[in-house]
Amino acid sequence: MDFALDDQQRMVQEMVRSFAEDRLRPGAAERDRTGEFPHEIFEEMGELGLLGMFVPEEYGGAGMDLLSYLLAVEELARVDASVAVGMSVTNSVCCYPILTFGTEEQKRRYLPELASGRAIGGFMLTEPHAGSDAASLKTRYRDAGDHWVLDGSKAWITNAGVGRYFVCLATREPELGVRGISAFILDADQDGVIVDRPEAKMGLKSSRTAMVTLDGARVPKDAMLGEEGRGFRVALGTLDHSRLGIAAQAVGIAQAALEEALRYASERQQFGRPLIGHQAIAFRLAEMDTEIAAARALLWHAAWAAGQPGRHSRESARAKLYASEMANRVVGQALQVHGGYGYSREYTIERLYRDVRVTTIYEGTSEVQKLVISRALAELAGTLA
Amino acid sequence: MNCIVCMTHVPDTASIIKIGPDGKHIDESGIKWIVSPYDEYALEAALQLVEAQGGEVTVVCYGPARAEAGLRECLARGAHKAVHVVGGEETLGDSMAIAKVLAAAVKDREYDVVLCGVKGVGTDNSQVPQMLAELLDLPHVTNVTKLDVAEGTFTAEREVEGGVEVVESPLPAVVAATKGLNEPRYASLKGIMAAKRKPVEKVEVSALGLDEAALAGAEATYSVRALELPPAKEAGKVIQGEDDPKAAAAELARLLRDEAKVI
Ligand SMILES: Cc1cc2nc3c(=O)[nH]c(=O)nc-3n(C[C@H](O)[C@H](O)[C@H](O)COP(=O)(O)OP(=O)(O)OC[C@H]3O[C@@H](n4cnc5c(N)ncnc54)[C@H](O)[C@@H]3O)c2cc1C
Numbered sequence: 001m002d003f004a005l006d007d008q009q010r011m012v013q014e015m016v017r018s019f020a021e022d023r024l025r026p027g028a029a030e031r032d033r034t035g036e037f038p039h040e041i042f043e044e045m046g047e048l049g050l051l052g053m054f055v056p057e058e059y060g061g062a063g064m065d066l067l068s069y070l071l072a073v074e075e076l077a078r079v080d081a082s083v084a085v086g087m088s089v090t091n092s093v094c095c096y097p098i099l100t101f102g103t104e105e106q107k108r109r110y111l112p113e114l115a116s117g118r119a120i121g122g123f124m125l126t127e128p129h130a131g132s133d134a135a136s137l138k139t140r141y142r143d144a145g146d147h148w149v150l151d152g153s154k155a156w157i158t159n160a161g162v163g164r165y166f167v168c169l170a171t172r173e174p175e176l177g178v179r180g181i182s183a184f185i186l187d188a189d190q191d192g193v194i195v196d197r198p199e200a201k202m203g204l205k206s207s208r209t210a211m212v213t214l215d216g217a218r219v220p221k222d223a224m225l226g227e228e229g230r231g232f233r234v235a236l237g238t239l240d241h242s243r244l245g246i247a248a249q250a251v252g253i254a255q256a257a258l259e260e261a262l263r264y265a266s267e268r269q270q271f272g273r274p275l276i277g278h279q280a281i282a283f284r285l286a287e288m289d290t291e292i293a294a295a296r297a298l299l300w301h302a303a304w305a306a307g308q309p310g311r312h313s314r315e316s317a318r319a320k321l322y323a324s325e326m327a328n329r330v331v332g333q334a335l336q337v338h339g340g341y342g343y344s345r346e347y348t349i350e351r352l353y354r355d356v357r358v359t360t361i362y363e364g365t366s367e368v369q370k371l372v373i374s375r376a377l378a379e380l381a382g383t384l385a
Numbered sequence: 386m387n388c389i390v391c392m393t394h395v396p397d398t399a400s401i402i403k404i405g406p407d408g409k410h411i412d413e414s415g416i417k418w419i420v421s422p423y424d425e426y427a428l429e430a431a432l433q434l435v436e437a438q439g440g441e442v443t444v445v446c447y448g449p450a451r452a453e454a455g456l457r458e459c460l461a462r463g464a465h466k467a468v469h470v471v472g473g474e475e476t477l478g479d480s481m482a483i484a485k486v487l488a489a490a491v492k493d494r495e496y497d498v499v500l501c502g503v504k505g506v507g508t509d510n511s512q513v514p515q516m517l518a519e520l521l522d523l524p525h526v527t528n529v530t531k532l533d534v535a536e537g538t539f540t541a542e543r544e545v546e547g548g549v550e551v552v553e554s555p556l557p558a559v560v561a562a563t564k565g566l567n568e569p570r571y572a573s574l575k576g577i578m579a580a581k582r583k584p585v586e587k588v589e590v591s592a593l594g595l596d597e598a599a600l601a602g603a604e605a606t607y608s609v610r611a612l613e614l615p616p617a618k619e620a621g622k623v624i625q626g627e628d629d630p631k632a633a634a635a636e637l638a639r640l641l642r643d644e645a646k647v648i
Contacts, residue, residue: 007454011461011577019571049574062574 003300005071012064013071019048020079028080031206032351035198037162038206041083046117051090054099060112061095066241067303070248074296077252078259081355082207084252088245089158090114093363094121097167097238098185101226110165110185119164123242124154124186124212125235131155132368134169135178135232139214141170148184148219150192153211156362160210161195164188167238168214169231176229183231185223192217203354240313241306243320243363247299250320250327250359251292253352257327257334258288260349264338281337288330295323314376321369324359331356386440386534388431389496390464391487391517393505394448394455395421402614409609410477420455423502425569426562430532431500432463433567438534441465443494447486448473453585460580461572467585470593475601478508478609482600484516489593492521497556498534503527503563514561524554527561 005013023041031038045051053069055061069091077084095114098106113119130137139152150170157166168186186193196211226234262285265275275281302319305312335342335349342349360366396402396416403412420428431442444459446452447470456467470490476482491499499521504511511527518525530549531542534556541560543550572580590597622640626633641648 007457008577008581010454011458011572011580012574014458015461015572015574015577047573048571053574057575057578062578064574064578068574 005067009065009068009071012068013075015048016050016072016075017078019044020075024076024080024083029348029351031080031082033205033345035205037086037208038083039162042086042120042162043117045083045087046115049115050087051117051120052095052111052115053091055095055111055115056099059099059107059115061115066244066306067300070244070299070303073245073248074252074255077249078256080206081249081253081352082204084249085204085207086120086159086162088242088249089123090121090163092242092245093123093238094163094165094167096241097123097183097225097234100237100241101183101234102185103222105222106185106225114165120159120162122157122159122163122166123238124157124166124168126155126157128153128155128211132365134235135181136174137169137171137181138174139168139170140174141172141182141184141219144218147221148224150184150186150214150217150219152214154214155211156199156209157212158207158209158362160188160208160212161198162208167225167234168219169235170214172229178232179229181231181235182228183225183234184219185225186214186217186219187223188212190218201358203351203357236313239363240311240316243316243369244299244302244306246359246363247295247302247316247319247323250323250356251296251299253356253359254288254292254295254323254327254330257331257349257352257356258285258292260347260352261285261288261334261337264341264347264349268339275337284333284337288333291326291330295319295326298322313372317364317369317372317376320364321366321373325366327356327359386434386438386498387494387496388434388440388442389491389494389499390424390428390431390442390444390459391491391499391501391513392424392428392444392446392455392459393421393502394418394446394452395505395507398422398506404612404614408611411612418451418455420458421502421505421507423504423506423562423564425502426564426566427500427502427560428459428462428464429567429569430560430562431498432570434498434532434534435465440497443468443496445487445490446470447483447490447590456585457580458572460583460585461577462570463576464583466583468588469585470588470590472590472597476597476605478510479600479605479607480510480512480516481606482604484513484520485600486590486593486595487513487517488520489595490588491517498539499523499557499559501559501561503529503561511561514559518559521559523558525559525561526552526554528563529560530563530565532560532562532566 049062052061053064056063073084073088098110114121125134127137141148141150166186168184171180173180192215194213199209265281268275299319302315305315331352335353338349341347397419400416405412435442442464443466444464445468446456460467470486501514514527526541528543529541530544533540538555541552624633624636
């Protein structure tokens, strides 16, 4: 067992860290106030190869490994979680499924644009009445001869309005259940795709999230992703993978919170010494540090498991569950260390507190992660019995 | 246009420096090593020249085994080749020894310009580029903040006390870059992948016809007697002014004049 990063991974980590410090840090607080989507930052990330990290060179990407990607997400999230989520969504719920389930023509058609940042990507699974129970989705598709037509509503779509290509799940007939569901590569640049006003979110202010109405949206015949009726497997396979990105995002936010708390506790004096001189505070920091390290180790282990043959739903779910719950605890503790100042917009910790909240919700709530893990356990018990 | 960039691998400028047990070296444990920031300007200038005019960038480093990571970083940013002269632990800080090694490593290569950082962060001697130029019998310009290269000549702007000096010189030459020359690029992910396939040529000091033991011993021009940390900064003085701002302002003026002697 070797926990050392290799040269490539270390270089990615260092490059993204400097990029985040130089380019993201200066405007992060301002973007949190205005909610403005940072187009130039995404352009620059595209040029650096950060938007199509797994995409092999032949399709215009860098062909990086999963751990390099997770390191990049962590470094971005440490400085601006809104940018991190837009980046991770393009990589892991758009490029990844096209790469994994797409045909050769689909890869050639879509990946170069996504990997270079000329087009931002996204994923349309959730609907107003289908959240955790995603298989109950009602967006319909029908065969219109030389193309498919999609009708329905998609809720909470990250990158809606700024993205171009979305992996979109729809059903031929809701009665058919999961067997009716197919996946499509939807070009949002058309009249049939109507993006609602951005959601007024608690955090991740500069990440765009909106409801999308599909009203006779057209999809070319050859843009169905995977086989007809197998769309739900595309969705689940994608989420097993993409959850790790959210876990990395959570670790990055928690790391930032620890750094903020450590700085504040070293500077703020009470009862004649810096806060960190009070053991209650020092021990709190020690616990935060330990929890972050535990989550990161679990995440890296899950990344390793994802590279092994067989399924890795349980490992991914564990990492996402633990990292996101941990990050919420750690950020809460870090805010407590700031006292009243932590409750002020003047301090970064206040933004982190709002940004981290969603990590236990999207790409499967904590409860859903527990469903995944407990089902795997039950299956294991079944085989053992 | 072929460029050689001399790179030195230094402790991260954010590192907390501790002195090692011998009192003459820094304690290297826990230190993160980086490409010296001034060398990043040199590399960026070389990459831009080659992008505009064709040719290759070769990065040369005289340093211990760990310096290979710095060379890989330069390759990831776009340099074509790297030459690693392995060693340098005992000649650290001896600008003359370093210049001799670099001159020997560079002299038989094809180049139009040798670019260096104006100084290595940490030792901050600012001597290697000039010494290297003398040993190679080339003109040199240091502190360069602007560089225009034409056929066989170049024009450089260099920062001097209170102004800018514009220098014209024939090529080949040694140019030492400083802050302001350009904005160094990030290594792109494709660059990082490509760096794996690029060669790092390993060279022993002895293969250059030099004796490292002699450079560090009989021929040394520099020796470290002792290292000391700078004295801890004294706590700032706060003048309470809420009750009587006028008196506080007068006290501030007095301290600035009589104690700090800045006004
Ligand atoms: C900022 C943001 C961005 C998003 N981006 C996207 C996107 O790009 N694409 C996309 O498709 N979706 C996206 N989503 C949607 C997200 O994935 C869903 O919100 C999530 O899956 C939960 O669904 P829901 O909100 O409908 O909650 P519900 O499913 O209604 O859940 C409500 C609560 O009940 C719990 N619960 C539900 N079922 C069970 C059960 N069987 N057992 C125990 N507890 C249960 C849940 O855990 C939760 O606590 C985004 C959401 C947010 C907030």
